[in-house]
Amino acid sequence: MIAALTGSGLAAAAGLNAWIPFVLVAMVARLTEVIALPTEYDWVTSNWAIGIGALLLVAELVLDKVPVVDHMNDVVQTLVRPTIGGLISSATFSAQNLDNSQWMRDNPWAGAVIGVAVAGLTHATKSAVRPVVNVSTAGFGAPVISTVEDVISVVVSVLAIFAPVVILVVLVLMVWAMVSIWRRWASRRHRKLDRTQELPVGT
Numbered sequence: 001m002i003a004a005l006t007g008s009g010l011a012a013a014a015g016l017n018a019w020i021p022f023v024l025v026a027m028v029a030r031l032t033e034v035i036a037l038p039t040e041y042d043w044v045t046s047n048w049a050i051g052i053g054a055l056l057l058v059a060e061l062v063l064d065k066v067p068v069v070d071h072m073n074d075v076v077q078t079l080v081r082p083t084i085g086g087l088i089s090s091a092t093f094s095a096q097n098l099d100n101s102q103w104m105r106d107n108p109w110a111g112a113v114i115g116v117a118v119a120g121l122t123h124a125t126k127s128a129v130r131p132v133v134n135v136s137t138a139g140f141g142a143p144v145i146s147t148v149e150d151v152i153s154v155v156v157s158v159l160a161i162f163a164p165v166v167i168l169v170v171l172v173l174m175v176w177a178m179v180s181i182w183r184r185w186a187s188r189r190h191r192k193l194d195r196t197q198e199l200p201v202g203t
């Protein structure tokens with residue numbers, strides 16, 4: 001159960017910023033005994049993996065705060081964020097010092113599938129919200145909401161690793177927020193369609 005909460009929390013954080021939970025997990029696993037990754041994930045704590053992750057994190061932090069560029073970045077991240085979410089989730093689901101589940105170690109695909117789904121849903125919500133914020137604020141809201149997303153990703157990642165029980169409440173709140181956002185998005189789109197259909201022919 002603890003491993004599932006940790007993995008799901010990290011996947012949710014990856015949906016906002018893939019490299020924050022990746023670098024955090026890599027550093028914690030390398031420098032502490034809080035997370036003991038399975039041997040097949042030893043490469044995550046290597047110098048080259050941490051170095052590349054840190055460089056990509058810096059790039060993500062910069063690009064995601066520039067209007068228009070942030071949308072292009074989100075398109076690229078459509079593959080990256082769910083992939084990293086699945087990777088981190090699979091690695092932590094089968095961590096030897098969390099639930100010590102032999103089944104999860106023998107079936108790493110299970111954690112990966114859950115991670116991809118959670119990160120993908122979070123990313124999709126983020127991608128739906130960002131254009132609305134950019135248009136409504138003439139682009140000035142991009143760096144603000146991006147910073148908020150980064151802070152949330154850091155907080156969720158830290159809680160997932162060091163307070164996995166608390167992350168259950170956070171995940172419930174995130175699900176509630178995502179459902180609310182999608183309902184508003186669907187309602188706004190429905191109103192736009194209604195207005196379009198009401199326009200007189202030839203206008």
